Amino acid sequence: MQRVQGFRPQEIKRDEVRAITTYIASFSSKARIQVVPKHPQELAMYNLGRELWYTRAGPRDMSCAVCHDQYAGQRVRLSPVRSPKQGLGNEWPAYRFEEDRLYTFEDRIDFCYESIGIPKPEFYSDVHIALATYILAEATKAGHSFEELPFFTR
Numbered sequence: 548m549q550r551v552q553g554f555r556p557q558e559i560k561r562d563e564v565r566a567i568t569t570y571i572a573s574f575s576s577k578a579r580i581q582v583v584p585k586h587p588q589e590l591a592m593y594n595l596g597r598e599l600w601y602t603r604a605g606p607r608d609m610s611c612a613v614c615h616d617q618y619a620g621q622r623v624r625l626s627p628v629r630s631p632k633q634g635l636g637n638e639w640p641a642y643r644f645e646e647d648r649l650y651t652f653e654d655r656i657d658f659c660y661e662s663i664g665i666p667k668p669e670f671y672s673d674v675h676i677a678l679a680t681y682i683l684a685e686a687t688k689a690g691h692s693f694e695e696l697p698f699f700t701r
């Protein structure tokens with residue numbers, strides 16, 4: 548948006564980004580996930596994403612893997628938890644009725660970061676790109692497809 552369309556950062560409205568993300572994602576409804584890093588920069592993002600996934604941090608010394616891999620297929624409190632190999636990430640953007648608004652994948656990742664006391668990363672940062680690349684590449688290997696997008700979830 549900044550480089551090609553000439554927007555200044557302060558002019559970018561998050562709600563408009565959510566809207567265009569949802570519009571574009573709707574064309575991938577039910578499609579096979581096909582994130583296969585090949586270019587060196589894609590591989591670098593995949594490797595960074597894997598590192599972020601497993602690195603324990605924050606006041607509770609938690610990592611994504613502690614919940615999503617260790618408890619994969621089980622529940623944390625009432626919520627079912629999935630691993631990337633079980634298709635984690637295949638339902639975003641989604642309308643979360645608990646929060647009464649639309650979430651992108653990045654919004655959802657931030658929700659987990661905040662729930663374990665780690666400040667959420669900047670939008671469009673390497674952290675978001677790397678985690679999305681890692682999670683969706685693992686879902687690709689396991690042969691998952693996207694849900695109907697936008698999805699509707701808790």
Ligand code: HEC
Pocket residue numbers: 600609610611612613614615623626627628629634635636637638655656659660663678701
């Ligand atoms: C304390 C345990 C915990 C940790 C740590 C955690 N999550 Fe979650 N995560 C959950 C729970 C519980 C849900 C809700 C599952 C549901 O309601 O479907 C969830 C949901 C998600 C979802 C959406 C669910 C889906 O199926 O698409 C994504 C994406 C996600 N987490 C990513 C992450 C990432 C990335 C990290 C690391 C930065 C992380 N989570 C760390 C517990 C955790």
